[in-house]
């Protein structure tokens with residue numbers, strides 16, 4: 286999905302339509318020690334050996350698969366008048382956003 290760099294949108298701080306810059310915020314990195322993460326499982330001694338490992342047996346096969354091909358877009362709009370930013374509430378599903 287292509288998106289222009291600036292759009293005219295309603296700014297709740299200025300209480301009128303203003304020119305706003307579009308930006309895709311960086312996703313950041315998830316913690317490697319999260320519950321159910323591979324790192325944590327390995328430290329606990331799970332996910333190794335032979336035989337049935339319960340739910341972790343299934344995760345071995347699932348780890349490689351990428352199930353969903355699209356994600357909801359997460360965009361940030363910065364008002365050029367008051368320079369305050371706001372997130373988009375409902376994004377459309379796309380595989381890729383190109384801001385030009």
Ligand SMILES: [Zn+2]
Nearest residue numbers: 296299364367
């Ligand atoms: Zn504003």
